[in-house]
Amino acid sequence: MLDCVLITDDEALRRQVRSIVQGPESSDRLVLELSDSASRLPRERITDILSANPRVVFVDLGDSVMGLRVLEVLSKEAPEVTLIAAGPDLAADSLLRVIRAGASEYLPRPFAAEDLSQAFTRIRHRLGKTRAEDANTRGQVITLFSSKGGVGVTTISVNLAVVLKELTGKSTIVLDLAPMLGTVALSIGLQPRFSYLDVIQNFHRVDEELFRSFLEQHESGVHVLASPPGAEGQVPSMDEVLGLLRFCRRHYANVVVDAGHDLTDAVEVAFRDADHRLIVATPELPALRNVKRAMEILSTNGSDGKSAPRIILNQYAEGLGVTVAEVEKGLGLSVDTVVDRDSSLISESINLGRPAVLLKKSSFERSLTDLGARITGNGQSDGQKVGLLKALLRPFRSNGSAAATTETN
Numbered sequence: 001m002l003d004c005v006l007i008t009d010d011e012a013l014r015r016q017v018r019s020i021v022q023g024p025e026s027s028d029r030l031v032l033e034l035s036d037s038a039s040r041l042p043r044e045r046i047t048d049i050l051s052a053n054p055r056v057v058f059v060d061l062g063d064s065v066m067g068l069r070v071l072e073v074l075s076k077e078a079p080e081v082t083l084i085a086a087g088p089d090l091a092a093d094s095l096l097r098v099i100r101a102g103a104s105e106y107l108p109r110p111f112a113a114e115d116l117s118q119a120f121t122r123i124r125h126r127l128g129k130t131r132a133e134d135a136n137t138r139g140q141v142i143t144l145f146s147s148k149g150g151v152g153v154t155t156i157s158v159n160l161a162v163v164l165k166e167l168t169g170k171s172t173i174v175l176d177l178a179p180m181l182g183t184v185a186l187s188i189g190l191q192p193r194f195s196y197l198d199v200i201q202n203f204h205r206v207d208e209e210l211f212r213s214f215l216e217q218h219e220s221g222v223h224v225l226a227s228p229p230g231a232e233g234q235v236p237s238m239d240e241v242l243g244l245l246r247f248c249r250r251h252y253a254n255v256v257v258d259a260g261h262d263l264t265d266a267v268e269v270a271f272r273d274a275d276h277r278l279i280v281a282t283p284e285l286p287a288l289r290n291v292k293r294a295m296e297i298l299s300t301n302g303s304d305g306k307s308a309p310r311i312i313l314n315q316y317a318e319g320l321g322v323t324v325a326e327v328e329k330g331l332g333l334s335v336d337t338v339v340d341r342d343s344s345l346i347s348e349s350i351n352l353g354r355p356a357v358l359l360k361k362s363s364f365e366r367s368l369t370d371l372g373a374r375i376t377g378n379g380q381s382d383g384q385k386v387g388l389l390k391a392l393l394r395p396f397r398s399n400g401s402a403a404a405t406t407e408t409n
């Protein structure tokens with residue numbers, strides 16, 4: 001059942017909306033009707049609308065786009081509400097403004113009952129799906145940031161995602177948040193056709209089906225939302241990152257974010273919004289110095305109620321001239337996970353387009369599995385723990401013929 005609000009001074013539109021929302025087949029209802037057009041709606045009426053707690057608001061803009069303000073305020077104050085706008089026949093640039101202001105559908109005058117009915121059916125369908133998902137899931141976000149370029153944050157992100165998928169048996173996505181030319185997809189042999197920019201540009205109409213069409217699927221069952229190719233590169237805004245994370249959380253149980261090494265606002269928000277924060281560094285002075293700096297800037301030492309970031313020391317090897325104990329002493333922080341340098345394993349993984357944790361037993365695979373197990377907490381059963389072993393024994397399939405996986409979200 002959808003609770004709806006109607007804002008219009010047009011009697012014909014009012015009758016059409018009533019007949020659709022309150023029709024004999026409908027279980028939806030109009031919880032509030034206001035008889036102004038949006039351009040003349042007093043500010044305090046917005047409070048009435050929000051108090052009515054609707055799922056859908058029909059907003060008649062009247063004869064001009066003056067009432068856009070109402071759409072903007074509603075989408076800011078109640079982003080979960082779906083807005084159906086109506087108004088004059090608009091040129092493309094004005095229509096874009098309406099969509100940007102938050103409308104999911106737009107109905108130009110003169111109204112055809114059929115168009116209104118179809119728009120409402122689409123919304124019902126979309127919200128029906130979303131509600132079911134909301135009830136069951138809110139995925140966890142694991143954001144990885146690196147203290148310096150080239151330390152291995154992409155390698156760790158991808159392999160951790162595979163481990164989480166195997167340990168939990170649940171849907172898993174890697175979001176490559178590099179502003180351009182991120183290598184998450186390429187590192188496992190995928191050639192992305194779309195990027196997170198496509199999701200951002202289509203926020204106003206992305207449903208599950210469209211969202212999935214922007215993703216690539218690896219044979220491990222892990223999905224990837226890639227970063228944009230070079231020319232389009234632009235840093236997403238903080239709101240856009242939060243929107244992406246909201247989408248990913250809604251559709252995936254495990255959301256692994258490769259946040260790269262540039263401490264932009266976008267990365268900061270992806271770090272702060274995460275349930276688990278990981279900082280990847282290598283045992284060398286510049287990388288370690290930057291860990292301290294990143295910790296200061298991100299200032300997340302439990303102050304926001306979440307656990308402090310975990311430090312992952314990657315590409316570690318005996319004889320480097322620095323021990324783990326010395327790294328910890330230098331940082332004044334403990335290292336959560338040590339991942340050994342294994343150049344031949346990683347090269348083989350890149351050549352085969354297969355994550356290293358799926359290639360063979362190795363100390364690399366053990367470190368990542370232990371890390372994944374700590375992140376998933378007690379949620380793993382013994383049956384699920386054999387997942388990685390099963391994956392190792394599973395016959396290898398070439399990319400593009402991804403093995404069908406049964407996913408429980």
Ligand SMILES: Nc1ncnc2c1ncn2[C@@H]1O[C@H](COP(=O)(O)OP(=O)(O)OP(=O)(O)O)[C@@H](O)[C@H]1O
Nearest residue numbers: 146149150151152153154155315340341342343346
């Ligand atoms: N544990 C490891 N052992 C051996 N080589 C590794 C290991 N981890 C990463 N590498 C290698 O280090 C290089 C950099 O790795 P990766 O691309 O994951 O780093 P990054 O931090 O994501 O880099 P960028 O800053 O460019 O995004 C790659 O050649 C990768 O194969």
Ligand SMILES: [Mg+2]
Nearest residue numbers: 153154183260
């Ligand atoms: Mg990278």
